[in-house]
Amino acid sequence: MMLFLQLILTIPTILAINVLNASDYTNTIEQLNLYSPEVKYISKSESSLDLDTLGVIQESIPIQIPVHYNDVLAYKFKPNLSPELTHSYQLLVYLSASLCSVPDSWNTSDPFNGMNLFYTFNETVAKSLLYDDMMLITFQNGFAEGLAQSYLHNDRTDYTLYIIIEPSECDHCNSDDVWNLEFAASQTQSLFVYDTEPRISVIDVDYNSILFEADHKIFASNRSYSLQIFEGEYPIPIGLNQSLCFIKANPNAKYSLRLDQSNSTSFSNVFVISDLTIAEQYSAVLVVDFTDIVYGGGVFQPFSFTMSKSKSCKLVYGLSFCNEVAYSVPISSNLLYDKETWGDFVSQYDNYSESYYQPFQYAMQQIACDTELDARYSPIRTCDDCMYSYKQWLCAVTIPRCVSSLNAGPFNKVYKAGTGRNKFIEETINPPLPYAEVLPCYNVCEAIVRDCPADFSFGCPEDPELAKLSYSDPSYNILETDEIDMITELEEDGDIYRLCNYMGEKNMGLPV
Ligand SMILES: *[C@@H]1O[C@H](CO)[C@@H](O)[C@H](O)[C@H]1NC(C)=O
Ligand SMILES: *[C@@H]1O[C@H](CO)[C@@H](O)[C@H](O)[C@H]1NC(C)=O
Ligand SMILES: *[C@@H]1O[C@H](CO)[C@@H](O)[C@H](O)[C@H]1NC(C)=O
Numbered sequence: 001m002m003l004f005l006q007l008i009l010t011i012p013t014i015l016a017i018n019v020l021n022a023s024d025y026t027n028t029i030e031q032l033n034l035y036s037p038e039v040k041y042i043s044k045s046e047s048s049l050d051l052d053t054l055g056v057i058q059e060s061i062p063i064q065i066p067v068h069y070n071d072v073l074a075y076k077f078k079p080n081l082s083p084e085l086t087h088s089y090q091l092l093v094y095l096s097a098s099l100c101s102v103p104d105s106w107n108t109s110d111p112f113n114g115m116n117l118f119y120t121f122n123e124t125v126a127k128s129l130l131y132d133d134m135m136l137i138t139f140q141n142g143f144a145e146g147l148a149q150s151y152l153h154n155d156r157t158d159y160t161l162y163i164i165i166e167p168s169e170c171d172h173c174n175s176d177d178v179w180n181l182e183f184a185a186s187q188t189q190s191l192f193v194y195d196t197e198p199r200i201s202v203i204d205v206d207y208n209s210i211l212f213e214a215d216h217k218i219f220a221s222n223r224s225y226s227l228q229i230f231e232g233e234y235p236i237p238i239g240l241n242q243s244l245c246f247i248k249a250n251p252n253a254k255y256s257l258r259l260d261q262s263n264s265t266s267f268s269n270v271f272v273i274s275d276l277t278i279a280e281q282y283s284a285v286l287v288v289d290f291t292d293i294v295y296g297g298g299v300f301q302p303f304s305f306t307m308s309k310s311k312s313c314k315l316v317y318g319l320s321f322c323n324e325v326a327y328s329v330p331i332s333s334n335l336l337y338d339k340e341t342w343g344d345f346v347s348q349y350d351n352y353s354e355s356y357y358q359p360f361q362y363a364m365q366q367i368a369c370d371t372e373l374d375a376r377y378s379p380i381r382t383c384d385d386c387m388y389s390y391k392q393w394l395c396a397v398t399i400p401r402c403v404s405s406l407n408a409g410p411f412n413k414v415y416k417a418g419t420g421r422n423k424f425i426e427e428t429i430n431p432p433l434p435y436a437e438v439l440p441c442y443n444v445c446e447a448i449v450r451d452c453p454a455d456f457s458f459g460c461p462e463d464p465e466l467a468k469l470s471y472s473d474p475s476y477n478i479l480e481t482d483e484i485d486m487i488t489e490l491e492e493d494g495d496i497y498r499l500c501n502y503m504g505e506k507n508m509g510l511p512v
């Protein structure tokens with residue numbers, strides 16, 4: 001019994017699921033009242049700059065500013081030279097900007113935005129507007145980022161950074177054309193960022209709900225994350241796809257959901273969104289706001305997902321025994337016709353699975369697990385490993401992973417309404433609609449053989465034809481070639497099919 005408890009405590013579990021309510025969406029755009037230093041607009045024909053009259057940009061305080069085609073904007077930033085902020089005698093200033101709009105006539109399918117940011121620490125260069133001697137950052141995808149650096153010399157005390165913002169030469173532009181941008185300088189961080197990772201992944205969908213898992217990293221302090229969800233294709237043009245202000249202000253977002261980490265558990269990074277529409281395609285993008293400064297943040301790589309085309313499967317999660325199950329399973333007739341609650345539906349599956357665990361647990365107590373290492377059945381496999389693998393296998397075979405038969409791939413096993421892999425499915429669940437099963441991965445079975453004492457005589461079907469009836473496994477299926485990549489998904493004609501249900505991170509790898 002001790003062992004069993006210990007096991008429960010050490011397995012990562014999805015304890016708390018954050019249920020987000022899609023009907024509670026907000027589309028409010030924050031009204032920002034950002035600091036605006038006096039701006040120095042000069043004309044393009046000017047050949048020198050009066051440096052004393054330039055507005056001063058403050059550390060970590062962004063400015064929002066319109067820039068017309070004929071404008072040249074100039075600012076200065078006065079770095080703090082204290083030792084904490086100057087690394088190894090080097091001064092670093094992070095410059096970053098987000099473009100909120102481009103002129104109406106501008107082609108937003110083009111990543112190039114026609115806007116430039118020049119900077120220099122050299123007073124002579126700034127005063128005489130020697131553009132060729134300045135550093136240049138060009139705006140692309142609605143975003144600009146750069147790092148201004150200078151070594152500190154004993155004989156120099158002034159390290160003012162001069163910043164000039166101006167549109168590129170352009171044939172079709174005129175003086176009415178206006179770009180709106182947000183820009184900031186900081187000695188500690190980029191205030192506007194974008195990341196090539198989505199930082200959030202789809203675990204599974206059914207016809208109206210989706211289960212997401214967010215990267216743990218997104219719950220850092222001083223950060224607030226929200227997910228913008230759009231119906232259909234991602235509507236943000238590539239010309240502005242890395243712009244925080246453009247994406248946040250986009251009126252097409254159907255839902256904008258704040259992802260709050262409940263601090264009550266350590267695994268609250270799984271979210272559910274319900275109220276979505278059957279068979280609909282959605283796209284989504286994660287947005288972060290920095291909460292310890294006036295304003296700043298970033299956007300991540302967008303992603304898309306499609307809801308199931310039929311009501312044959314329902315997402316289950318938060319099970320008490322099969323605590324790593326978080327996927328769609330065959331829906332019951334009772335749940336589809338509102339004769340039982342979702343909670344009862346879930347616990348039926350969980351109870352059925354747990355009922356098979358008792359006999360195994362008794363058998364396990366006969367094995368010398370708590371004794372010294374050399375008395376154990378194997379020096380590298382413990383009883384905990386065996387119990388874990390057995391439980392994962394049990395959950396995978398008693399709680400079938402389901403996809404709508406209309407979304408099924410070539411490796412999935414299709415069942416008619418009223419049928420299933422066992423009597424429990426056929427009689428208790430009584431699937432009201434045809435569905436397809438994503439069979440457990442073959443290595444979920446191999447894990448028990450690997451991890452459990454030989455006394456149990458566990459074995460997996462060796463005849464490929466027999467194995468195919470109960471398991472699916474990409475490495476198993478391509479065994480004739482030398483390739484043994486573990487893939488769990490297959491892409492065909494733009495659709496992604498899940499090849500097998502691997503049940504738990506530990507079972508992702510190849511058998512040892
Ligand atoms: C979701 O919103 C609807 C409508 O506002 C409300 O009836 C329902 O109780 C909410 N559900 C949750 C889980 O908050
Ligand atoms: C806009 O830019 C894209 C990408 O550079 C290009 O393929 C397209 O032809 C441009 N459209 C117009 C109207 O110029
Ligand atoms: C500033 O730039 C001018 C002109 O390019 C150059 O002659 C001068 O040496 C530079 N000063 C410093 C401190 O780098």
Ligand SMILES: *[C@@H]1O[C@H](CO)[C@@H](O)[C@H](O)[C@H]1NC(C)=O
Binds near residue numbers: 262264
């Ligand atoms: C989370 O932490 C904050 C700050 O410590 C606290 O105020 C709040 O009550 C905590 N929430 C939960 C659910 O524990």
Ligand SMILES: *[C@@H]1O[C@H](CO)[C@@H](O)[C@H](O)[C@H]1NC(C)=O
Binds near residue numbers: 221222292
């Ligand atoms: C969060 O912001 C506060 C206030 O600026 C700061 O003191 C704290 O160190 C920040 N926390 C982290 C983890 O950066």
Ligand SMILES: *[C@@H]1O[C@H](CO)[C@@H](O)[C@H](O)[C@H]1NC(C)=O
Binds near residue numbers: 194195241242301302
């Ligand atoms: C924006 O579009 C570019 C193509 O110009 C693409 O490479 C990039 O991944 C996109 N970024 C985001 C955050 O959507």
Ligand SMILES: *[C@@H]1O[C@H](CO)[C@@H](O)[C@H](O)[C@H]1NC(C)=O
Binds near residue numbers: 344348
């Ligand atoms: C599952 O088992 C628990 C604990 O024994 C029980 O409370 C619950 O009612 C059972 N659920 C169903 C649907 O039978």
